[in-house]
Structure formats: structure tokens, C-alpha cells
């Protein structure tokens with residue numbers, strides 16, 4: 001029988017809290033998650049901030065692209081009210097603030113470098129420095145859809161845990177992952193259940209699956225017998 005997968009709260013407990021905020025991360029701990037997935041981008045003055053989109057438009061009361069905003073501008077925004085008025089006052093965190101908070105628990109941490117649309121020159125080095133500053137290397141997995149970014153992380157730090165992010169079911173995935181030296185992939189269920197998913201498993205790769213919110217979908221994976229290292233979900237309470 002396959003071992004029980006770890007449960008990662010996707011952008012924190014983002015099904016019930018504003019994504020990537022302290023409210024969502026604290027809820028992830030309360031709800032029994034084993035890990036937290038979060039997204040990082042970089043401001044024009046080089047601060048690593050925790051937000052999914054390249055702009056602040058969807059998840060704050062402001063407007064603008066992170067790469068063209070200073071951290072001081074980002075810090076003024078309300079990142080909670082869009083989700084529900086009771087979360088008014090939630091802030092866009094810096095990665096530094098997130099890691100400071102994370103020293104108070106033992107959860108695994110999956111930092112997704114959001115470099116697939118904006119390359120954010122130097123972000124890999126900055127993130128690695130912060131991980132070391134907070135002594136988090138044993139708890140962290142860095143992932144990205146951007147293969148160049150993944151490659152840079154490996155080059156800068158061959159011993160940090162890294163995972164390639166896979167969108168849909170590309171046939172060259174395993175070949176490309178091996179070329180990069182990857183041993184873990186974060187994929188969708190469709191990939192895990194495909195012949196390429198099997199190929200990845202047979203090559204010794206770990207699979208973490210995003211974003212599974214529905215028990216029926218998870219049951220399909222369980223029934224397939226595909227070994228899954230972790231489930232990345234908006235609703236950790238459903239799986240914990």
C-alpha cells in the first residue's frame with residue numbers, strides 16, 4: 001500500500017481564507033496541514049513578496065504590476081477585503097516575514113518562484129539567501145514553471161530540494177526533468193494518471209499533485225495506485 005501523502009495548503013488555506021496571507025497560513029496550521037505552498041514575485045526595489053499574480057489587481061484593493069511597484073507601495077495594500085470584509089487589513093507579506101513566522105512551526109514549505117511570466121532577474125539567489133538566513137533548507141522545496149529558473153536554483157545550490165512544475169500533460173516532461181537533474185515533479189492529476197506520469201514514477205521521481213480539492217478526484221488517484229508524495233489543496237481540512 002502507498003504511504004499517506006503529505007497535505008500542502010495551496011497558497012495557505014485559500015479555499016476559506018484570502019490566498020497567500022497570514023490568515024491563510026495560520027489557518028493551514030490550525031487545519032492540520034503538513035505543508036504550505038506559497039507564490040513569490042519581486043518588487044522593482046528587489047523585495048521578495050508573497051503573491052500569486054504578477055499584478056496586485058485581483059487580490060488587493062490596488063492596481064499595478066509588482067515589477068513596477070516599490071515594496072512601500074505594495075505594503076500599503078489590503079490583501080484581505082477582496083475575499084471577505086472580515087479579512088480587511090491582511091497584508092502582502094514579504095518572504096522574510098513569512099519565514100520569520102514559519103520559524104514558529106515545523107511545516108514543510110513549498111516556495112513557488114513565479115518567474116514564468118516575469119523573469120525577475122536575481123530572484124533565485126535572493127530566495128536561497130533568505131532560506132539560509134532562516135535555516136530553512138531542510139523544510140523547503142523550491143518549484144517553478146520556468147525551467148531556466150529551476151536550473152538556476154540547482155546551479156546555485158545543488159543540495160536544496162527542487163521540483164519542476166508541470167502544466168497539463170506534456171510528453172517531454174520526464175526527459176526534460178532528467179536533463180535538469182530533477183527528482184520531483186508537481187503535476188496535475190491528468191499527468192499523474194497518464195503514461196508520462198507512470199514514466200516519471202518508474203524513473204524514481206516523486207509526484208506532488210496540485211490542486212486537488214475534490215475527494216472524488218483524489219479517490220481516482222488512490223484507485224490508480226500511483227504513489228503520491230503530497231496533495232496540494234485549497235482545503236487542507238478535507239484531507240487531514
Ligand code: G3P
Pocket residue numbers: 010037039052112143165186210232
Ligand atoms: O504549485 C502548484 C500550483 O500552485 C501551481 O499553480 O497557478 O496555483 O500557482 P498556481
Ligand code: CA
Pocket residue numbers: 037038039112
Ligand atoms: Ca502556486
